[in-house]
Each structure stands twice: as structure tokens, then as C-alpha cells.
Amino acid sequence: MEANKVNKIIDADVHPWINGDIKGLLxxxxxxxxxxxxxxxxxxxxxxxxxxxxSTSIRLDATPPGGGAGGSDPIYMREVLLNRYNIEHAxxxxxxxxxxxxxPNPIEATALARAFNDYFLNEWLTLDSRYKLAMCIAVxxxxxxxEEIRRIGHERGxxxxxxxxxxxLMGNSYYYPIYEAAEELGLPILIHPxxxxxxxxxxxxxxxxxxxxxxxxxxxxxxxAYGNLxxxxxxxxxxxxxxxxxxxxEFGYSWVPSxxxxxxxxxxxxxxxxxxxxxxxxxYLLDHVRFTSQPVEEPEKGKYLMQIFEMMHAEKTLIFSTxxxxxxxxxxxxxxxxxxxxxxxxxxxxxxxxxxxLNKLEITR
Amino acid sequence: MEANKVNKIIDADVHPWINGDIKGLLxxxxxxxxxxxxxxxxxxxxxxxxxxxxSTSIRLDATPPGGGAGGSDPIYMREVLLNRYNIEHAxxxxxxxxxxxxxPNPIEATALARAFNDYFLNEWLTLDSRYKLAMCIAVxxxxxxxEEIRRIGHERGxxxxxxxxxxxLMGNSYYYPIYEAAEELGLPILIHPxxxxxxxxxxxxxxxxxxxxxxxxxxxxxxxAYGNLxxxxxxxxxxxxxxxxxxxxEFGYSWVPSxxxxxxxxxxxxxxxxxxxxxxxxxYLLDHVRFTSQPVEEPEKGKYLMQIFEMMHAEKTLIFSTxxxxxxxxxxxxxxxxxxxxxxxxxxxxxxxxxxxLNKLEITR
Numbered sequence: 001m002e003a004n005k006v007n008k009i010i011d012a013d014v015h016p017w018i019n020g021d022i023k024g025l026l027x028x029x030x031x032x033x034x035x036x037x038x039x040x041x042x043x044x045x046x047x048x049x050x051x052x053x054x055s056t057s058i059r060l061d062a063t064p065p066g067g068g069a070g071g072s073d074p075i076y077m078r079e080v081l082l083n084r085y086n087i088e089h090a091x092x093x094x095x096x097x098x099x100x101x102x103x104p105n106p107i108e109a110t111a112l113a114r115a116f117n118d119y120f121l122n123e124w125l126t127l128d129s130r131y132k133l134a135m136c137i138a139v140x141x142x143x144x145x146x147e148e149i150r151r152i153g154h155e156r157g158x159x160x161x162x163x164x165x166x167x168x169l170m171g172n173s174y175y176y177p178i179y180e181a182a183e184e185l186g187l188p189i190l191i192h193p194x195x196x197x198x199x200x201x202x203x204x205x206x207x208x209x210x211x212x213x214x215x216x217x218x219x220x221x222x223x224x225a226y227g228n229l230x231x232x233x234x235x236x237x238x239x240x241x242x243x244x245x246x247x248x249x250e251f252g253y254s255w256v257p258s259x260x261x262x263x264x265x266x267x268x269x270x271x272x273x274x275x276x277x278x279x280x281x282x283x284y285l286l287d288h289v290r291f292t293s294q295p296v297e298e299p300e301k302g303k304y305l306m307q308i309f310e311m312m313h314a315e316k317t318l319i320f321s322t323x324x325x326x327x328x329x330x331x332x333x334x335x336x337x338x339x340x341x342x343x344x345x346x347x348x349x350x351x352x353x354x355x356x357x358l359n360k361l362e363i364t365r
Numbered sequence: 366m367e368a369n370k371v372n373k374i375i376d377a378d379v380h381p382w383i384n385g386d387i388k389g390l391l392x393x394x395x396x397x398x399x400x401x402x403x404x405x406x407x408x409x410x411x412x413x414x415x416x417x418x419x420s421t422s423i424r425l426d427a428t429p430p431g432g433g434a435g436g437s438d439p440i441y442m443r444e445v446l447l448n449r450y451n452i453e454h455a456x457x458x459x460x461x462x463x464x465x466x467x468x469p470n471p472i473e474a475t476a477l478a479r480a481f482n483d484y485f486l487n488e489w490l491t492l493d494s495r496y497k498l499a500m501c502i503a504v505x506x507x508x509x510x511x512e513e514i515r516r517i518g519h520e521r522g523x524x525x526x527x528x529x530x531x532x533x534l535m536g537n538s539y540y541y542p543i544y545e546a547a548e549e550l551g552l553p554i555l556i557h558p559x560x561x562x563x564x565x566x567x568x569x570x571x572x573x574x575x576x577x578x579x580x581x582x583x584x585x586x587x588x589x590a591y592g593n594l595x596x597x598x599x600x601x602x603x604x605x606x607x608x609x610x611x612x613x614x615e616f617g618y619s620w621v622p623s624x625x626x627x628x629x630x631x632x633x634x635x636x637x638x639x640x641x642x643x644x645x646x647x648x649y650l651l652d653h654v655r656f657t658s659q660p661v662e663e664p665e666k667g668k669y670l671m672q673i674f675e676m677m678h679a680e681k682t683l684i685f686s687t688x689x690x691x692x693x694x695x696x697x698x699x700x701x702x703x704x705x706x707x708x709x710x711x712x713x714x715x716x717x718x719x720x721x722x723l724n725k726l727e728i729t730r
Contacts, residue, residue: 051638169574171581207572207588209534209596215635216536216599219627223572223588231574234581252627257664258619262584265663269693270580273416282665298630299622299676300647307672311664328634 004333006344010352011332013192013249013292013321014081014090016124017058017071022096028115028122036108043099046194048214052327062325071325074124074131081324082130085332088349089132089358091321092120093162093249095194097136101164109138110148117152125157132356134160134190142174146181153185159356160190160247167205170228171235179241188245188290188355191228193221225251226259229289233263236276238284245355246289250323253291254299257311260285286313290355292321293347294330302338309343319355320348369698371709375717376697378557378614378657378686379446379455381489382423382436387461393480393487401473408464411559413579417692427690436690439489439496446689447495450697453714454497454723456524456686457485458614460559462501463529474503475513482517490522497721499525499555507539511546518550524721525555525612532570535593536600544606553610553655553720556593558586590616591624594654598628601641603649610720611654615688618656619664622676625650651678655720657686658712659695667703674708684720685713 018024021042026034049055062070062080071077082090097116103109117135124131135158137145152158161182168174170191182189207227211217225248238244263281271277277284291312299305312318320336323329336344353359383389386407391399414420427435427445436442447455462481468474482500489496500523502510517523526547533539535556547554572592576582590613603609628646636642642649656677664670674683685701688694701709718724 051635165573167574169576171577172574205570205572206592207570207585208530208592209532209537211534211592211596212536213599213638215631215638216595218635219595219599219624219631220572220592222623222627223591226588227571227573227576227585230581230584231576234578234584252623254623254626255620257669258587258617258623258662259584261619261662261664262587262617264665265660266580266584270416270583273578273580295630297623297626298633299626300629304622304672304676307669307676311669311672 004335004337006332006348008349009085009087009320009332010089010091010349010356010358011081011087011322011324012091012247012319012352013294013323014092015071015095015324015326016074016077016092016120017069018094018096018119019068019072025112025115025119028118029111033108033111043096044102048211048217050214050327057326059325059327059329074127077325078128078130081322082128087130087332089130089352089356091132091134091159091356092124093134093190093192094120094136095192097162098164098192098194100136100138101166104140106138106140106144109140110144113138113145114148117148121152121155121157129157132157132159132358134162136162136164137178139163139166139175139178142177146177149178149181149185149187153181153187159187159358161187162190162192165191165224165228169231171231171233171237176240179237179244183241183244186243186357188247190247190249191225192249193224193251221250222252222255226255229285230259230263233281233284234274234277236274238288239276239278244288247292247319247355248289249292249321250294251291252297253293253312253318254297254308256291256317257308260312286316290317290319290351292319293335294321294323295328296330296335315343315346316351318347319352369700369702369709371697371713373714374450374452374685374697375454375456375714375721375723376446376452376687376689377456377612377684377717378659378688379457380436380460380689380691381439381442381457381485382434383459383461383484384433384437390477390480390484393483394476398473398476408461409467413576413582415579415692422691424690424692424694439492442690443493443495446687447493452495452697454495454717454721456497456499456721457489458499458527458555458557459485459501460557462527463557463559465501465503466529466531469505471503471505471509474505475509478503478510479513482513486517486520486522494522497522497524499527501527501529502543504528504531504540504543507542511542514543514546514550514552518546518552524552524723526552527555527557530556530589530593534596536596536598536602541605544602544609548606548609551608551722553612555612555614556590556616557614558589558616586615587617587620591620594650595624595628598646598649599639599642601639603653604641604643609653612657612684612720613654614657614686615659616656617662618658618677618683619662619673621656621682622673625677651681655682655684655716657684658700659686659688660693661695661700680708680711681716683712684717
């Protein structure tokens, strides 16, 4: 396969890891919270695990030479990901933080989110300015979550708000304080499957029941983004928060045209039910929502991918991601190699730079 | 628009109605069940109603001249649907029967299903042999449901089993007795949104939470078919029941390519989790599952619909339906007018004739 020629790359979905379950967070918790979490600082795995060696979703060659889990060493990741693939910005999203939703107590969950954020700010972002953070929040207490966004959202390198989900659709006003703070700080909301779907009583369910295998669960992931984005559009979140952006990371994208068309078709018939919408529903999606590329989809025929790209306006909506160090990650040199150069540059850089305000960031901060 | 030239038409989704809520079922209930349902023979509407005149989903011009609700008079429907559009077979699915799932008691639900079936056999199928029945079952007691299939599944004109759903995905062995009976009788399983999604504690939920408007709920419908078909494929239902067929009626179809690709991609990685599968997951879908056409989807550009048709193998998987007498029904003379003739004939007739064994039926019964 021909290697890719892309000058500038932003990787919108990179997963750092904290060793010892999340015991690395201890120094970042208050003394009283250290007591609260004594013996409890262990995040459960989803009961359905990938049927891979050691049931891990981390690629085995990501293990740092000095030991620790794959993705836990920022220096090693800098070498094997940033330097090797010439990545200008790598957006860090902690899948461990995604599991905050399993702690039902709002005070504990809020404290954990704060500790996660301080950990990555201190242990990763100070090390290399190419690392950028999707800070996490605990949706358990939206007002406290908004406080957390305002506490560190202005920090250099904080570029998004990772929002693990409850079983309340994202169009609900429950989340307004979070959206208000995110919009104020110019940070897009990032959603990501891990920890936010099925299996935990406090996290979101799939349509129709509980999937019974990992392959089924993974195939069902797009439903989560589907339902939540439809909810946001119709409930008028983007009317109320006109500068708010959303990144649906790792939910796939070949389903996006179908949802846009169905929203618009229903709007032509039922628009009086959502009189606050000022334009076609699909236009809100095109203006406010972006999707990450990994895993690159594999249609029956190659031409179908190009057709889907046209249907979903990929030159505007799609954003490259590696998902490193997960087992199925994509590297930039063999991803979308046959795309026309202008589209490639938008997917590999421009769309992300706009979403995360990365060019502005370098100048103003 | 150019009128359609289709010689033979099968309409796979027609909705008859029983007046007086379902009080017309009384003569078809046993004396003891008549007492059980005394004052209770009223099916609830979903709390979210279409924002249309009178909040009804029935087109107002479907009201029979002699009175009663739209769709309640088989003679009037014969005139305005079968005769006018030259429909050779009309598959009747009762959306009222879809609400059987709201009765949590298995004995009551089973009795209702039986009464529904006897009502339509007696009041509709005897009137005109073009009427065919998707008999209903109560999934509350799968063994009793299988009994009901064996009781009337051989009757002339019974061509499918309409299965309103619980919040148990269709791949679960809970449903095996039903599949066994349906396969034995050569009847496809039919699923349909009404009564089977959201809003009722015993029926299935959407991914991520509860939609809060009809427009949102209706946009989310495809998730129900998505999750259940993925479940059936991966759980190996079509390996265990190699002759079983499924018709996903009124769930849309432009999402189908996305699901096929995602299943296959995951299968290449995780196939050891589903070792019973003997071929690519998408092949099971192509061989066993069909989708109805109404409402015809309206992509941003007309050419996208043709591209989706190619991706989903519509010449094999798509089946024409009017959804008469619902407010948004499609009529054959202005549906898919620009399709090539051979594909049109498959969508308007051949695919349905094969699924419902309609040609064989005329000869052998």
C-alpha cells in the first residue's frame, strides 16, 4: 500500500493509562478522599471483554520497555506515536476516566474526575506540549462538573470535555450547566464508548436489551451516539448553545447519512413538535458534530466508503484518530491513502484544528 | 412524476383496525376471558403521539363511508387499496396486536393474541383471498406462542408471525420455541415498531435513554431492528434455524449497509467469540432478513438512494409496502418510479413472494 503523504496530523483519540488500576491518582486526591477511596481505587472492567490475548484491548507492543501497562508512559508514547508519525497534537482521553459513571456517589465521582484531570495535566501535558487533554467530568452533579470545567478549562492544552454518560439522553436539560461551561470555555464535548454503555446500572443501555457478547456489544456502539445526537438536535441544545461542538469518538460513521436523512424527513412532517429549530436537523449535525475515523470502516467495496464520505460531508465532519494504543488502532501512514489531498488535509488536520481551536491556541495562550 | 408500471404487487405492511378499542375481540374470547377483560379491553396509546390532526397516525381519508376508524372496514379497504392499486396480496399486521406486550400477564396476553388471530381470519381473510395475515403472538409465554403458531399457522392466508418484543434481544434462546414453530410452518417472523419500543415498562427501550418527543422517538426506531438483528446473527439463530426468515417492517433501511459492514469487520477480529457462525455475519442478514420500503427514504441527493440500494443488495433485501392507512403511507404508483424494471419487480413482488411463500401457497393449499 502506498504510504500516506500528510504534512500535519492531529490525532483526536489517544488513550493514556494510569498504572496500578488508578492508584496513581492517590497524590491528586485530598486527604479525606484518600481515606474514602482506601481499598476502593479499582475500576471494574466491563464484564464483556474483547476475545483477544489476555482479554486486553491494549496492543501488546505498546508495553513500555521500563514496564507498566501499554499507554502508561508518556515518554515512550511520545517516541512510538508522536515522533514516529509526526503528530502535531494528540488528544488524550482516559478510558479509565470513562468509568467514573460506575461510582454512583456524586461527591466521590466529582473528586475522581478532578484527580484524573490534575494527573494528566501534571504528568503528561507538562512533558510535551503536543499532548492535549480531553478533561473529564462526572455527570453525577452537573453544577460541580461545570465548576470543574471552569477550574481548568482555560489551562493551556485542555482542548475538550470528555463526558461519560448516564442513561439520560444528551438533549436533556440535566446537562445544560455542563454545556454552558463548555461553550463559555470554547471546549467541545467529547463522547466515547468506554464505560458509557451497557453493563453498569448507572451507564447507558443499548436498544432492545443487553448484548451478550463483546462482538455484539461492539457492533452496537453506534446506537449510543445515534440516540444521543438525535436527542441533542431535536431538543434544541444547539439552538440554546450555538457555539457548542460535539465529537463522537469511536462510534463509527457510515450510519451518519442515514440519521441525517431520517431526522430531516421527520422534521418535514413533525416540525411543529420542535418549533425551536431554525434550520434542518441535519444542518445542526453538520455544523456542530464531528466523528473520529478509527476504526476505519471496511465496506464490501472500496467505492462505498467514498460514497459514504460524500453523503456524510466527511470533508467537514470526519476527524482522523489512531485510538493508540488499542489493539485495533490505525496509523496515519496507511489510513485513507487514496483520498484526494484537500480532503485528506481536512480529515487529518483542519477539521480537528477548528474543533479544538488549536491554531488559535498557539497564538493566544 | 411518471406513474409506475408494475404488473404484480405485494404490499407487505397493511394495518387493519378493530373498532371500539378492541371490543370487537369479545366474541373471540372465551367466556372466562370475557370476564377477565370486562372493562379492561382498552389498549393504551404510546404517551408520545404524532403531532398531527387528532394525534392520530391514521390518514383521515381512510375513514370508511359507513363509519368506524380508518382501516376498520375490509370492504372499503379492498376498494381503495387492493382494487385501486392492483395489489395481489396485502399482508395484514395489527398495530393494536403489537400492544399485547403492555399486558404483563402471560395468560391474558396469550388469550388476546388468539382472539386477534381468529378475528382477522374470520372477519378479513374470508372476505377476500388477497388479504393475508401476519398472525400475532404473545412473547410472554414462548411455549404457548409456539402452540398458537401450530394452531393456525397452516391456515390458508396465514403468511407470517408478528412478534411484538420484550426487552430481551431476539438472539436470546428465550425465543427458540417460537422460532422452531415458525420455521416448521415456513412462516417468517415479522417485527414492527408499534407497541414494541419505549414507553411501556415491558417493551423495548432505545439506546441511551428515553426519547422525549415523537419526532425523536420515530427517528430512533431503526435502533430496535439494528440491535435485534445483530443479536440474532451473532447468537447464531440462523445457524440453529437455517430456514428461518425475518421481516423488519417500517424500521427504515439506509442504515443496513453500515450494520453489515460493522458486523463483518468485528467478525474478522472477534470470530472466536461466535465460533458457530459458518459464514460472514452479513451473509446471514442477506440470506435471512428483509426490510420493507415504507417510508421511502429521502436522502439529500437522489443518487444516494441508488447507492444505498446497491450497498444493501436491495434487489434481494427490500420489499415494497404501503403502510396503508397510516398518514405517511406510500402508494405503488409513485414509489421507486425510476428504478430499473428487473429491480422494481423484485422489490414490488418477487422478494415478498419468496419470503411469504406466496406462489407456493396458491398451488399447494
